[in-house]
């Protein structure tokens with residue numbers, strides 16, 4: 001990068017399995033910014049609900065979960081091995097547990113609850129007060145930071161996304177069928193786009209990044225060009 005802009009907020013929104021977190025982490029590393037994965041925060045609340053009986057047998061007891069919310073404290077701690085921050089729930093590192101299939105199955109419904117969103121959006125806004133953050137999620141450019149200096153909306157061909165997630169799970173030794181993965185992505189896209197509160201939308205001033213046929217290096221070149229423009 002040829003110039004160092006004043007600290008800004010970079011908001012990255014988009015569909016599931018588009019590589020948002022990988023991209024956001026890489027940008028944060030290049031700029032020396034803090035990377036905040038807001039999906040991990042919704043997952044941490046979901047884990048807490050599972051552990052305390054508000055979510056079970058496929059049911060979400062909304063009143064019980066909302067009653068638990070004051071007990072939920074979420075923070076992040078940098079993990080040098082991953083080059084990213086792990087999520088800390090009430091003092092416990094739960095980065096691995098929040099990625100379980102069980103959490104993935106409930107999290108879309110948990111993220112539709114107004115009181116959950118209110119609490120997490122408020123935390124996210126406080127995390128961004130000093131700027132110098134790259135935050136990824138579904139409503140960052142529209143609700144959390146509508147005035148973010150740079151907004152990116154990520155998308156990719158659903159078949160490419162399914163294939164990437166398939167390869168990722170294979171590499172982790174958790175094979176799953178390509179058709180199952182594609183169906184799960186379709187469901188999550190629909191849930192994110194059609195929910196009543198803060199649905200997934202491109203902010204009018206967001207730049208679209210379709211990375212179906214782009215490497216991470218090409219995506220970085222594109223975004224660094226935009227960041228360079230911002231400091232002219």
Ligand code: DC
Nearest residue numbers: 038039040042107108111137138139
């Ligand atoms: O990015 P992810 O798949 O880890 O997100 C988990 C869930 O949280 C996903 O179903 C959408 C929801 N989410 C949200 O509603 N708003 C955000 N800012 C981030 C995630």
